[in-house]
Amino acid sequence: MASVPVELAAKDINAWVNYISTAAIPVLKLTARELGQLQQDEDNTSARAITAVVHHDPMMVFKVLSYSQKHKSRSQLQDLVEVEQAILMMGTSAFFRNIPPTPLVEDTLKANLQALTHLLRLIRRAHRAAKFAAEWAAHLMDLHAEEVLIATLLHDLSEMLMWCYAPDKMNAMCAMQAADKTLRSKAVQQEVLGFQLQELQQRIVEVFQLPPLLSKLMQDQASQEQRVLNVKYAVNLARHSANGWDDAALPDDYRDIAQFLRMDVDKVMRVIGVPATV
Numbered sequence: 001m002a003s004v005p006v007e008l009a010a011k012d013i014n015a016w017v018n019y020i021s022t023a024a025i026p027v028l029k030l031t032a033r034e035l036g037q038l039q040q041d042e043d044n045t046s047a048r049a050i051t052a053v054v055h056h057d058p059m060m061v062f063k064v065l066s067y068s069q070k071h072k073s074r075s076q077l078q079d080l081v082e083v084e085q086a087i088l089m090m091g092t093s094a095f096f097r098n099i100p101p102t103p104l105v106e107d108t109l110k111a112n113l114q115a116l117t118h119l120l121r122l123i124r125r126a127h128r129a130a131k132f133a134a135e136w137a138a139h140l141m142d143l144h145a146e147e148v149l150i151a152t153l154l155h156d157l158s159e160m161l162m163w164c165y166a167p168d169k170m171n172a173m174c175a176m177q178a179a180d181k182t183l184r185s186k187a188v189q190q191e192v193l194g195f196q197l198q199e200l201q202q203r204i205v206e207v208f209q210l211p212p213l214l215s216k217l218m219q220d221q222a223s224q225e226q227r228v229l230n231v232k233y234a235v236n237l238a239r240h241s242a243n244g245w246d247d248a249a250l251p252d253d254y255r256d257i258a259q260f261l262r263m264d265v266d267k268v269m270r271v272i273g274v275p276a277t278v
Contacts, residue, residue: 011194115167151217
């Protein structure tokens with residue numbers, strides 16, 4: 001991957017949006033390896049098998065959906081929010097030909113292992129959030145649970161991309177918050193980057209023309225609709241529990257989820273796997 005242009009050192013969200021809109025989106029080495037194995041037996045590889053691999057990598061999910069949106073056929077009347085639908089529509093051969101799993105995250109950040117560690121933790125947290133969201137969607141009999149899963153996986157996409165493209169700035173923000181626990185993330189982002197990651201996320205969604213439904217589900221304050229709350233509460237739970245089950249914000253999370261799922265708090269804690277010793 002080419003190095004980030006010097007002008008992006010400036011605190012200019014427009015410059016970053018322009019850069020990301022043309023940059024190669026990196027994916028995990030594991031994603032590339034598993035897709036390579038499937039491609040070796042392409043004639044017998046199903047869209048479902050490919051989807052199972054793609055779902056483990058939020059940035060590969062983004063690559064698939066953004067490509068699908070950019071190459072919609074004239075006869076396609078609705079946006080594709082689900083990965084398997086997108087792959088079925090383009091065909092497995094076109095998928096392997098047009099959406100290569102390169103460059104690799106691990107190569108991009110090989111000189112900054114601290115940033116790589118933070119990014120891998122963030123991706124693992126996204127997996128946990130998506131798992132929570134999918135389980136709750138099933139409990140609530142949501143007929144389109146995968147849309148909720150995808151929105152949850154991509155909720156922190158802008159942060160993932162900035163770990164790849166601006167690791168030193170991201171490390172600096174982590175150091176500032178580690179030194180002063182009272183600092184709010186949005187204030188630190190504004191100081192170091194010149195904008196907030198949520199703003200960047202919204203701009204990326206617009207530039208890559210991601211489906212409006214997906215955009216709505218990814219915006220925490222969009223509404224009090226069931227599916228938006230599902231994503232919001234799953235992301236909150238994954239973020240706070242990543243700090244340990246003694247995180248001070250978790251009791252509020254449990255109450256929100258209990259009301260959302262119409263369960264009592266004790267049952268919610270059992271369902272999400274809170275250790276009995278907490």
